[in-house]
Amino acid sequence: MKESxxxxxxxxxxxxxxxxxxxxxxxxFLFALLYPGYDPTNQTISELGNASSxxxxxxxxxxxxxxxxxxxxxxxxxxxxxxxxxxxxxxxxFFFLTGILMYLVGIxxxxxxxxxxxxxxxxxANYQFPILTIGLVLFAFDVSGHKKLRWLTPIILPLGIIxxxxxxxxxxxxxxxxxxIWQRAAIGIPYIIMMIISISLYKVQK
Amino acid sequence: xxxxxxxxxxxxxxxxxALGFVLYMNVYEPLAFLDNPLVGEGLGxxxxxxxxxxxxxxxxxxxxxxxxxENPSNELCDILFGGRK
Numbered sequence: 149m150k151e152s153x154x155x156x157x158x159x160x161x162x163x164x165x166x167x168x169x170x171x172x173x174x175x176x177f178l179f180a181l182l183y184p185g186y187d188p189t190n191q192t193i194s195e196l197g198n199a200s201s202x203x204x205x206x207x208x209x210x211x212x213x214x215x216x217x218x219x220x221x222x223x224x225x226x227x228x229x230x231x232x233x234x235x236x237x238x239x240x241x242f243f244f245l246t247g248i249l250m251y252l253v254g255i256x257x258x259x260x261x262x263x264x265x266x267x268x269x270x271x272x273a274n275y276q277f278p279i280l281t282i283g284l285v286l287f288a289f290d291v292s293g294h295k296k297l298r299w300l301t302p303i304i305l306p307l308g309i310i311x312x313x314x315x316x317x318x319x320x321x322x323x324x325x326x327x328x329i330w331q332r333a334a335i336g337i338p339y340i341i342m343m344i345i346s347i348s349l350y351k352v353q354k
Numbered sequence: 355x356x357x358x359x360x361x362x363x364x365x366x367x368x369x370x371x372a373l374g375f376v377l378y379m380n381v382y383e384p385l386a387f388l389d390n391p392l393v394g395e396g397l398g399x400x401x402x403x404x405x406x407x408x409x410x411x412x413x414x415x416x417x418x419x420x421x422x423x424e425n426p427s428n429e430l431c432d433i434l435f436g437g438r439k
Contacts, residue, residue, distance in 0.1 A: 156358040199389065205380040213376040217369050224365075254376045255385070264388040 158353055160225025164346030167218025168339040175211040176332060179203045189328045193335070194273060199259035208254035216251025222346060223247055231297065231352055235290035242283025249276045277315040280338050284308050287345065296352045304341055311337045397421045397430060404430060
């Protein structure tokens with residue numbers, strides 16, 4: 149029974165690595181290549197999933213929503229982990245919310261510039277940045293006293309700050325050149341942090 | 355069946371159902387009615403179409419200008435104000 153529990157916990161923790169890998173491969177590269185005329189340097193990843201995209205369903209189902217499910221599974225794995233304290237459990241709630249938002253990106257896609265669906269899309273897409281960052285910061289503080297995980301703290305905190313700066317620059321700069329690259333960087337870094345957390349937690353998980 | 359195996363199976367089933375739901379939402383688009391433009395094809399609540407906006411802005415340039423400064427992504431602003439945002 150103990151072996152089964154450990155196996156499930158490890159699978160849940162590994163979701164934090166598997167999810168971003170699939171997301172990067174599909175949304176950053178594969179689906180962008182399948183979209184004729186799509187310019188990844190100047191177009192956002194949301195445009196891969198909007199109503200007029202030829203790869204809409206692929207992107208929304210196997211890009212955004214599948215990734216959201218992996219984030220939710222990772223959050224559950226962090227919550228169950230014996231290596232994590234109270235702050236880490238709270239962090240897992242923020243990871244969970246991030247996963248829900250990412251999942252909803254696959255449902256709230258739109259074609260109009262001004263519609264209820266567009267507003268919903270903006271909310272679920274953009275609110276991931278602050279929510280995930282709070283979760284990562286809480287996690288960083290939680291593991292600062294952990295013998296085998298405290299090395300994560302000085303990695304997570306500066307990368308988290310870089311993420312917020314990039315997100316701010318992307319979200320609040322009009323006519324930003326190469327906005328596709330800025331967005332990919334702002335989204336990519338926190339999920340790379342998640343991958344690092346996943347790998348390290350996987351290794352120490354009993 | 356062990357408890358965690360059961361949890362694993364439940365998680366797998368829920369994940370498949372959740373993905374199936376997204377597939378349904380993308381194929382049948384039941385939320386399409388929420389994608390109708392909120393304010394027509396014009397400038398917010400000022401005017402509803404290009405033709406009407408040209409007339410309206412001819413006599414209300416200040417209001418249209420203010421709207422376009424606040425909503426620079428509205429394509430009609432480019433048409434009305436020659437690319438100035």
